[in-house]
Amino acid sequence: MSGGTGVLEPLPRGFFERPVVELAAALLGQRLVRGRGRARRVARIVETEAYGGQGVDPSAHGFAGPTERCRVMFGPAGRAYVYATQGRCVCMNVSTEGDGRGRAVLIRAAEPLEGVALMRARRLARLGEGPTRRLLEGGGDHELLRGPGKLCVALDVTRADDGADVTAAGDGPYLAAGEPVARVLWTPRVGLNPRSASVGWRWRAFDPDSRAVSATRGAGRASRGPRPRRCPAG
DNA sequence: CTCACGATCAGCT
DNA sequence: GCTGATCGTGAGG
Numbered sequence: 001m002s003g004g005t006g007v008l009e010p011l012p013r014g015f016f017e018r019p020v021v022e023l024a025a026a027l028l029g030q031r032l033v034r035g036r037g038r039a040r041r042v043a044r045i046v047e048t049e050a051y052g053g054q055g056v057d058p059s060a061h062g063f064a065g066p067t068e069r070c071r072v073m074f075g076p077a078g079r080a081y082v083y084a085t086q087g088r089c090v091c092m093n094v095s096t097e098g099d100g101r102g103r104a105v106l107i108r109a110a111e112p113l114e115g116v117a118l119m120r121a122r123r124l125a126r127l128g129e130g131p132t133r134r135l136l137e138g139g140g141d142h143e144l145l146r147g148p149g150k151l152c153v154a155l156d157v158t159r160a161d162d163g164a165d166v167t168a169a170g171d172g173p174y175l176a177a178g179e180p181v182a183r184v185l186w187t188p189r190v191g192l193n194p195r196s197a198s199v200g201w202r203w204r205a206f207d208p209d210s211r212a213v214s215a216t217r218g219a220g221r222a223s224r225g226p227r228p229r230r231c232p233a234g
Numbered sequence: 235c236t237c238a239c240g241a242t243c244a245g246c247t
Numbered sequence: 248g249c250t251g252a253t254c255g256t257g258a259g260g
């Protein structure tokens with residue numbers, strides 16, 4: 001049960017060389033793989049957000065151009081951009097387009113497929129007593145990767161993975177082919193500055209059939225905020 | 235150097 | 248649904 005032996009072939013570089021909003025949808029259903037052997041963990045991506053780059057998207061880290069933190073987004077497509085927010089949580093993005101404009105897709109949530117016990121152990125190691133601990137101990141596996149910070153905890157994604165090539169199988173995080181999702185819904189992205197001009201853009205894509213879609217304060221679930229659409233709009 | 239601000243989360247009400 | 252925690256990051260002096 002733990003540690004499947006099947007080879008998970010990485011997605012090719014060309015998969016990531018496409019418009020960022022299109023990639024946000026294309027990543028739904030794909031596999032996020034971390035670790036080798038008994039430490040291997042595999043998850044099915046169910047929620048993403050597109051971040052437009054320099055001069056395009058005021059909510060994107062790369063809006064004003066490259067900085068030391070976000071330089072990976074300005075490099076080739078198919079690299080992990082991993083950053084810390086609130087000083088405590090880390091989030092993982094995948095660079096796209098590769099045209100030096102600083103665009104990337106944030107991976108917000110996933111469903112655990114393999115290495116679930118290790119994911120759970122990683123999450124529990126950071127939790128005190130409380131409802132979340134009881135939920136995870138009681139088999140609430142859909143909660144393991146439900147949110148960009150939680151996902152990185154469960155998969156041991158850290159700042160050390162910033163710049164990692166997600167098209168290369170190995171110990172580091174990489175992307176492998178899954179199955180396309182049946183439906184894709186779009187809403188505004190979560191947690192943005194409400195004064196930002198791009199706050200209403202429907203660049204958050206998710207699989208409405210998944211229980212693992214995140215429900216962060218504010219604009220999280222499909223049931224709140226503007227009604228999800230089938231196509232992105234500005 | 236200082237300072238303001240989060241692409242969040244866990245725990246409560 | 249609401250709030251405090253807690254610090255990396257980038258901009259400015």
